Amino acid sequence: MPENRQPGDGQPSEIQKTYSGQSEKHEVAVLGGGSFGTAMAKVLTENGHRVHFWMRDEAQARELSEKGTNSRYMPGVTLSGDLCPTTDFADAVAQVDTVFVAIPSKAFRDVIRSHAGAFRPGQIVVSLTKGIERDGFKLMSEILQEEIPKTRIGVLSGPNLAAEIVNRELTATVIAAKVPEVRRTVQALLGCEYFRVYANVDVYGVELAGALKNIYAIVSGMASALELGENARAMLMTRSLAEMSRFAVSLGANPMTFMGLAGIGDLVVTCTSAKSRNYRVGYAVGRGDRLEDAVAELGQVAEGIHTLLLVKEKAEEVGIYMPLVRGLYDILYGGASIKAVISSLMTAVQNSDVEFILPRTLTGQA
Ligand SMILES: NC(=O)C1=CN([C@@H]2O[C@H](COP(=O)(O)OP(=O)(O)OC[C@H]3O[C@@H](n4cnc5c(N)ncnc54)[C@H](OP(=O)(O)O)[C@@H]3O)[C@@H](O)[C@H]2O)C=CC1
Numbered sequence: 001m002p003e004n005r006q007p008g009d010g011q012p013s014e015i016q017k018t019y020s021g022q023s024e025k026h027e028v029a030v031l032g033g034g035s036f037g038t039a040m041a042k043v044l045t046e047n048g049h050r051v052h053f054w055m056r057d058e059a060q061a062r063e064l065s066e067k068g069t070n071s072r073y074m075p076g077v078t079l080s081g082d083l084c085p086t087t088d089f090a091d092a093v094a095q096v097d098t099v100f101v102a103i104p105s106k107a108f109r110d111v112i113r114s115h116a117g118a119f120r121p122g123q124i125v126v127s128l129t130k131g132i133e134r135d136g137f138k139l140m141s142e143i144l145q146e147e148i149p150k151t152r153i154g155v156l157s158g159p160n161l162a163a164e165i166v167n168r169e170l171t172a173t174v175i176a177a178k179v180p181e182v183r184r185t186v187q188a189l190l191g192c193e194y195f196r197v198y199a200n201v202d203v204y205g206v207e208l209a210g211a212l213k214n215i216y217a218i219v220s221g222m223a224s225a226l227e228l229g230e231n232a233r234a235m236l237m238t239r240s241l242a243e244m245s246r247f248a249v250s251l252g253a254n255p256m257t258f259m260g261l262a263g264i265g266d267l268v269v270t271c272t273s274a275k276s277r278n279y280r281v282g283y284a285v286g287r288g289d290r291l292e293d294a295v296a297e298l299g300q301v302a303e304g305i306h307t308l309l310l311v312k313e314k315a316e317e318v319g320i321y322m323p324l325v326r327g328l329y330d331i332l333y334g335g336a337s338i339k340a341v342i343s344s345l346m347t348a349v350q351n352s353d354v355e356f357i358l359p360r361t362l363t364g365q366a
């Protein structure tokens with residue numbers, strides 16, 4: 001059987017049998033009342049499902065119940081359909097077969113651990129979070145595996161700007177899970193005329209790609225602020241892809257994942273769009289703002305700032321060459337000037353282009 005096929009693939013699930021534009025109604029939960037939780041709750045209610053939408057803020061839950069709006073994170077957007085906003089975690093999770101988690105990585109384990117007893121064995125739990133935990137360099141699916149091991153775990157990642165999804169702009173994403181039923185269920189729950197869900201079995205690669213691209217979105221935002229030009233943008237994005245896949249493959253990811261939506265797809269959208277919060281932080285720093293001010297002005301999570309620290313440490317530990325990560329780290333945390341970092345990157349040893357085909361250095365000593 002080819003590597004990407006799993007036993008049971010090709011068999012329609014119970015949900016999928018009824019899905020052709022409109023699936024049967026299901027009860028699902030979305031955890032986290034920020035931009036992405038709101039976007040996913042909107043897709044799910046529009047697909048006809050009852051959505052138990054958990055957030056910690058009473059006032060926000062009340063506003064969603066009364067007006068269908070989340071003015072703090074998604075101004076101008078109204079949710080309708082069968083939406084049940086709540087601050088009662090156990091109540092939200094008890095009634096559903098599938099749970100989507102959109103909690104920033106810094107709070108992810110605490111939230112899941114403190115409510116671990118609310119989950120049922122066999123429940124499907126899908127992380128939407130694109131970050132890494134500091135202790136042990138853990139991805140969110142690994143945290144789920146540790147905290148609620150009896151659930152069936154998946155990861156959703158791809159070029160998915162929440163601000164576009166809420167306007168029903170055409171979007172595709174990737175569900176990665178080892179268990180075929182998890183992939184099929186998520187495809188059936190979320191898939192609709194404006195949202196396509198592709199499947200992958202490389203959970204680690206899909207998840208790591210989503211976290212890593214945030215770093216390069218910051219770099220790209222900085223390059224835009226400095227008006228480095230279109231050639232520079234192409235160079236940065238291509239070398240970012242080389243760097244992130246080199247790192248991920250050394251940790252066990254499948255290199256082909258980086259050719260897909262969760263890899264190049266997400267890298268392109270976040271490196272080119274001012275709708276990306278990571279890009280916006282990079283842009284602000286590039287025009288001269290302090291990092292702290294850029295983050296404060298954003299008022300939302302920009303995961304790449306923390307991911308950068310962890311990836312720089314990990315790359316040094318495992319001996320992976322990551323000049324863009326190193327350069328951004330020096331700028332954001334080491335006080336280096338952007339000009340000096342660019343100069344050192346441009347005058348470094350000239351390596352081979354696609355290192356999976358040729359060794360990294362072509363100068364004879366590789
Ligand atoms: N926005 C996007 O376009 C996309 C985001 N993602 C990923 O989704 C994840 C969530 O991001 P996003 O929704 O955009 O972030 P936002 O900054 O928009 O919102 C963060 C949300 O998390 C909540 N939160 C933070 N800490 C806790 C906690 N300890 N307990 C409960 N809730 C908490 C916040 O609640 P409160 O307001 O009460 O602080 C808020 O509702 C990130 O990893 C991001 O990378 C993935 C794809 C697209």
Ligand SMILES: O=C(CO)COP(=O)(O)O
Nearest residue numbers: 158159160161276277278
């Ligand atoms: O992951 C995203 C789009 O796919 C959102 O990126 P930001 O977190 O930078 O807004």
